[in-house]
């Protein structure tokens with residue numbers, strides 16, 4: 001039997017494209033006939049707007065309830081993107097690190113929920129908030145794999161430090177097996193900008209040193225942003241858009257992982 005992939009989209013920085021990537025990967029996965037759930041661990045409500053839903057005011061219908069002691073396995077997923085194969089669990093601003101700080105084994109609440117009440121989807125995407133806190137620790141502890149979107153506007157050294165922080169945090173959680181980083185995904189790329197080309201080169205060196213795949217850069221692309229604004233995946237608005245190939249490549253890799261471990 002194929003095993004479920006739980007993919008955390010993680011990054012130290014905000015605005016690097018985690019939610020955009022989550023939505024577009026989910027759509028590609030579903031177009032291949034597979035089921036996918038995205039869990040929103042952020043409090044900024046962007047996931048729901050990127051898939052055309054309104055914010056959910058009832059916290060019991062959101063991710064917050066997963067972190068309640070009484071969670072009974074009713075995941076409250078909503079079908080989105082005009083596909084019965086894609087569902088999301090909406091985020092909630094009341095879910096904060098402080099809120100779960102007094103719990104025992106507080107880093108493992110999501111992981112335990114997913115083990116006790118498994119989701120049927122072959123892919124579960126965890127759309128994380130920026131930075132590492134108790135909530136992102138929960139994503140790390142629950143995940144089988146990690147994808148790190150990066151902004152091309154930062155320094156290569158910052159990226160190296162950021163990956164190191166994720167690796168250290170994962171080690172501290174003493175996970176067995178630990179999640180595997182499937183790749184780095186540079187975003188907001190401007191073709192021809194000299195400093196970005198240099199950065200990509202430096203990134204290539206970091207990636208090969210750490211033995212992590214570097215995906216082709218995602219261009220700063222108005223059509224991608226427009227699709228999010230319309231609450232759709234890029235492939236829904238522009239099926240032939242070349243950027244869709246990058247999401248396709250990541251999904252190819254996820255399928256490979258699913259079949260070969």
Ligand SMILES: Nc1ncnc2c1ncn2[C@@H]1O[C@H](COP(=O)(O)OP(=O)(O)OP(=O)(O)O)[C@@H](O)[C@H]1O
Pocket residue numbers: 013014015016017018019020021042044046128129130187188189218219220221222224225228229
């Ligand atoms: N390649 C791109 N081209 C143009 N706009 C983009 C691209 N990638 C993301 N965006 C836009 O940049 C903004 C930030 O993207 P997104 O919300 O996906 O990032 P994030 O990492 O999830 O941010 P946050 O940390 O705030 O949750 C959004 O307005 C999105 O539409």
Ligand SMILES: [Mg+2]
Pocket residue numbers: 018019020042046047127128
């Ligand atoms: Mg986001």
